[in-house]
Amino acid sequence: MIQMHNVAKRYPxxxxxxxxxxxxxxxxxxxxxxxxxxxxxxxLLKLLGLIERPSSGELIVNDRNLGRxxxxxxxxxxxxxxxxxQDFRLLADRTVYDNxxxxxxxxxQYDRQEIARRTRAALDKVGLLxxxxxxxxxxxxxxxxxxxxxxxxxxxxVLLLADEPTGNLDPTLAWEIMSLFEAFNxxxxxxxxxxxxxxxxGRMQRRVLVLSNGRLMSDSHEAPA
Amino acid sequence: MKRTxxxxxxxxxxxxxxxxxxxxxxxxxPWLSLKNYFVHHLRACLASLGSLLRTPFASLMTxxxxxxxxxxxxxxxxxxxxxxxxxxxWEGEMAQISLFLKPEIKEDAARNLAWRLRSMNDVAGxxxxxxxxxxxxxxxxxxxxxxxxYLDENPLPAVLVVKPGKNFAEPDKxxxxxxxxxxxxxxxxxxxxxxxxxxxxxxxxxxDRGMALAGAVLALAVLFIVGNTIRLAIENRREEIIITKxxxxxxxxxxxxxxYGGIWFGLAGGFIALLIVxxxxxxxxxxxxxxxxxxxxxxxxxxxxxxxxxxxxxxxxALGWLGAWLALGKHLRRIEPS
Numbered sequence: 001m002i003q004m005h006n007v008a009k010r011y012p013x014x015x016x017x018x019x020x021x022x023x024x025x026x027x028x029x030x031x032x033x034x035x036x037x038x039x040x041x042x043x044l045l046k047l048l049g050l051i052e053r054p055s056s057g058e059l060i061v062n063d064r065n066l067g068r069x070x071x072x073x074x075x076x077x078x079x080x081x082x083x084x085x086q087d088f089r090l091l092a093d094r095t096v097y098d099n100x101x102x103x104x105x106x107x108x109q110y111d112r113q114e115i116a117r118r119t120r121a122a123l124d125k126v127g128l129l130x131x132x133x134x135x136x137x138x139x140x141x142x143x144x145x146x147x148x149x150x151x152x153x154x155x156x157x158v159l160l161l162a163d164e165p166t167g168n169l170d171p172t173l174a175w176e177i178m179s180l181f182e183a184f185n186x187x188x189x190x191x192x193x194x195x196x197x198x199x200x201x202g203r204m205q206r207r208v209l210v211l212s213n214g215r216l217m218s219d220s221h222e223a224p225a
Numbered sequence: 226m227k228r229t230x231x232x233x234x235x236x237x238x239x240x241x242x243x244x245x246x247x248x249x250x251x252x253x254x255p256w257l258s259l260k261n262y263f264v265h266h267l268r269a270c271l272a273s274l275g276s277l278l279r280t281p282f283a284s285l286m287t288x289x290x291x292x293x294x295x296x297x298x299x300x301x302x303x304x305x306x307x308x309x310x311x312x313x314x315w316e317g318e319m320a321q322i323s324l325f326l327k328p329e330i331k332e333d334a335a336r337n338l339a340w341r342l343r344s345m346n347d348v349a350g351x352x353x354x355x356x357x358x359x360x361x362x363x364x365x366x367x368x369x370x371x372x373x374x375y376l377d378e379n380p381l382p383a384v385l386v387v388k389p390g391k392n393f394a395e396p397d398k399x400x401x402x403x404x405x406x407x408x409x410x411x412x413x414x415x416x417x418x419x420x421x422x423x424x425x426x427x428x429x430x431x432x433d434r435g436m437a438l439a440g441a442v443l444a445l446a447v448l449f450i451v452g453n454t455i456r457l458a459i460e461n462r463r464e465e466i467i468i469t470k471x472x473x474x475x476x477x478x479x480x481x482x483x484x485y486g487g488i489w490f491g492l493a494g495g496f497i498a499l500l501i502v503x504x505x506x507x508x509x510x511x512x513x514x515x516x517x518x519x520x521x522x523x524x525x526x527x528x529x530x531x532x533x534x535x536x537x538x539x540x541x542x543a544l545g546w547l548g549a550w551l552a553l554g555k556h557l558r559r560i561e562p563s
Binding site: 049051072075076077078079081083089090091093102103105106107108110151 | 468474475
């Protein structure tokens with residue numbers, strides 16, 4: 001699913017966020033990226049979602065070479081992904097339903113019944129069925145993050161990328177969110193989660209990639225449970 | 226992608242992911258993609274209308290500015306074309322050549338000449354005005370009757386008023402006729418009574434050109450108004466644009482509602498322009514009819530016609546569309562997630 005060969009990312013300011021990172025994540029795997037803040041976790045996820053381009057090295061995600069993907073192909077790459085953010089990134093002026101349905105609408109799904117079916121299914125998976133009409137602002141942090149997850153999975157992506165998905169949540173909610181990711185992984189979705197919550201990652205017993213100052217320091221290579 | 230471990234009894238389990246490129250596995254379905262295309266457009270079209278209606282006051286203000294800018298050239302165009310049609314109606318009616326005969330020409334000779342002229346095929350009619358008639362008319366109209374009474378003899382010459390034939394009423398042909406009449410031995414001098422019509426034509430042409438240029442400047446103004454409004458709308462929805470880009474929206478998808486926003490502004494502005502023009506014309510109708518009655522003219526101020534209305538609406542739409550494109554330009558590309 002993800003292949004990195006000597007990937008580096010330098011910003012125009014000269015800051016080198018990633019340095020010579022090589023690794024391989026198979027389809028159906030669930031892995032964590034960890035490290036102190038500024039270690040390059042977010043940068044790594046940004047490269048995978050093509051929010052940033054790698055400066056050098058080869059990065060292949062879902063059979064696409066991201067270093068050479070034309071600009072106009074970026075939307076189609078992102079449609080195969082589900083991205084989850086620490087700050088949720090929900091549209092405050094739309095209902096929960098509209099937020100979750102957005103990827104379907106964008107991808108050209110025009111059948112209202114199909115949109116409704118899939119959106120409700122996604123909301124059901126995260127336990128928010130019945131809150132479709134709410135504004136995201138009316139929900140708690142944990143619920144907002146679950147809306148974000150529903151939006152990330154509604155179009156059945158092959159790869160879920162989560163950047164500090166539990167950063168703003170208390171331990172119980174964080175554990176619930178992690179269980180959700182495990183459930184998605186069980187049905188074949190590749191999941192990559194960036195988190196600095198070492199204690200939580202330890203409990204998950206999954207493969208862990210440790211970044212430090214932009215370098216890949218260790219890779220536990222644990223087989224998926 | 227393997228689909229394993231998904232037992233049908235566990236309803237709560239998420240569904241397995243679809244193939245990475247769903248469309249590719251479905252194959253190419255031209256009918257479906259065409260329908261999709263139109264549904265996308267319809268959706269963007271209605272959504273942009275909805276978002277304009279959510280801020281009715283601000284939207285109306287923008288549409289009003291566009292309306293006024295479009296109303297000025299189209300209103301003046303209607304006035305000018307009314308004046309032009311009036312003037313061209315007058316050419317046939319009012320173009321007449323006065324032949325002032327030499328003093329020694331007696332009435333018989335003058336009537337004879339009039340009879341000869343009537344037989345010319347580019348002359349529609351000839352009227353003979355004797356010196357006596359001319360004097361009476363002059364006394365009646367000039368208010369100088371007392372002064373004229375002191376004159377020993379009538380200083381006015383006999384006059385033949387020649388009306389050119391309908392098919393010879395164009396300036397060049399009339400001028401040719403005037404030259405031939407001037408060459409007649411009985412004729413002292415000629416006067417073409419339509420210099421003022423030519424001046425009117427020149428004035429109307431000048432006003433027409435002026436309005437075309439002013440119209441172009443105002444069109445430019447509409448372009449900038451729409452452009453600026455759309456640019457502000459883009460800025461207001463910056464966060465939304467970033468989020469939709471993150472979930473895989475193409476540039477075309479993001480651009481579409483703004484383009485339709487521009488089109489709606491242009492269309493609304495066009496309607497407002499039509500209301501303004503028709504309102505102004507309606508308001509002027511009474512005074513114009515009174516003025517025309519004073520000149521014994523049946524002149525009526527025209528309303529803006531269907532064709533002209535359509536042109537106003539279409540120019541509004543075209544300017545709105547273009548203005549939105551100008552605003553989007555490179556701007557949308559600069560709004561990227563980071």
